[in-house]
Amino acid sequence: DGGITQSPKYLFRKEGQNVTLSCEQNLNHDAMYWYRQDPGQGLRLIYYSQIVNDFQKGDIAEGYSVSREKKESFPLTVTSAQKNPTAFYLCASSMGTSGNDEQFFGPGTRLTVL
Amino acid sequence: AQTVTQSQPEMSVQEAETVTLSCTYDTSESDYYLFWYKQPPSRQMILVIRQEAYKQQNATENRFSVNFQKAAKSFSLKISDSQLGDAAMYFCAYRSANNNDMRFGAGTRLTVKP
Numbered sequence: 001d002g003g004i005t006q007s008p009k010y011l012f013r014k015e016g017q018n019v020t021l022s023c024e025q026n027l028n029h030d031a032m033y034w035y036r037q038d039p040g041q042g043l044r045l046i047y048y049s050q051i052v053n054d055f056q057k058g059d060i061a062e063g064y065s066v067s068r069e070k071k072e073s074f075p076l077t078v079t080s081a082q083k084n085p086t087a088f089y090l091c092a093s094s095m096g097t098s099g100n101d102e103q104f105f106g107p108g109t110r111l112t113v114l
Numbered sequence: 115a116q117t118v119t120q121s122q123p124e125m126s127v128q129e130a131e132t133v134t135l136s137c138t139y140d141t142s143e144s145d146y147y148l149f150w151y152k153q154p155p156s157r158q159m160i161l162v163i164r165q166e167a168y169k170q171q172n173a174t175e176n177r178f179s180v181n182f183q184k185a186a187k188s189f190s191l192k193i194s195d196s197q198l199g200d201a202a203m204y205f206c207a208y209r210s211a212n213n214n215d216m217r218f219g220a221g222t223r224l225t226v227k228p
Contacts, residue, residue: 033214033216040123040220040221041220042207042217042219042221043159043205043207043218044218045214048214050214088157092159097213097214099145099147099212099213100147100211102164103161103216105158107156107157108157
C-alpha cells in the first residue's frame with residue numbers, strides 16, 4: 001500500500017533533549033512537508049523540501065532542523081532550543097510543488113515534553 | 115501574508131440535514147487554490163474538496179460542495195445529507211499558485227446528532 005508513515009505515534013521526552021520524528025513515504029513524491037498543530041489552531045508549516053538535499057524554512061522553523069538525504073525520508077529534529085515543543089506533528093508529501101498538487105498527510109506524531 | 119479565517123469554532127447538524135461551514139481569506143494574489151480538509155478523531159488529514167481560483171464553477175464532490183465567491187474572498191463548504199461519519203474537525207486552507215505556502219484556518223469542529 002502506498003502512503004506516508006510517521007513513527008512513533010506517541011513520543012515522550014524530557015525537557016532539554018533533542019528528539020527526531022520519522023516520516024517516510026513510498027508515493028515517489030518529490031516534495032515533503034512538516035506541520036505543527038496546536039489546540040485551537042490550524043496547521044503551521046515548519047519546514048518543506050522540494051527535492052532531495054534541499055529544504056526551506058516555513059513560518060515556525062526556529063528550534064527545529066530537518067534533512068532530506070533520500071527522496072522517501074524527511075526526518076524532523078526537535079531541538080532543545082524549541083521553547084514549547086509539546087504538540088501534534090504532521091508530515092505531508094506531494095507529487096510536485098505546484099499549488100494544485102494535493103498534499104497527502106501521515107497519521108501524525110504526538111510529542112509530549114515532560 | 116495570506117490569512118485564512120474560520121469564524122465558527124463549533125457547528126452541529128442533525129443527521130440527514132445540511133450544514134454550511136464558513137471560510138474567508140485574505141490575499142492580493144489572483145492565482146491560488148483553496149481546500150477543505152477533514153480531520154476525524156484519528157487525526158488523519160483527508161482532502162475533502164479543492165477549488166481553483168481561476169474556475170468560476172463551484173467544485174462538487176458527492177455530498178460536499180463549495181460556494182466560492184472570489185470577489186468576497188469567501189469559500190464555504192456545504193455538506194448535504196449529513197452522516198455520523200462526517201463528524202470531525204474541518205480546516206479551510208489556501209495555497210498560492212506560485213509557491214509552497216499553504217495557510218490553514220483554525221478549524222471548525224462539526225458534530226452530527228443522530
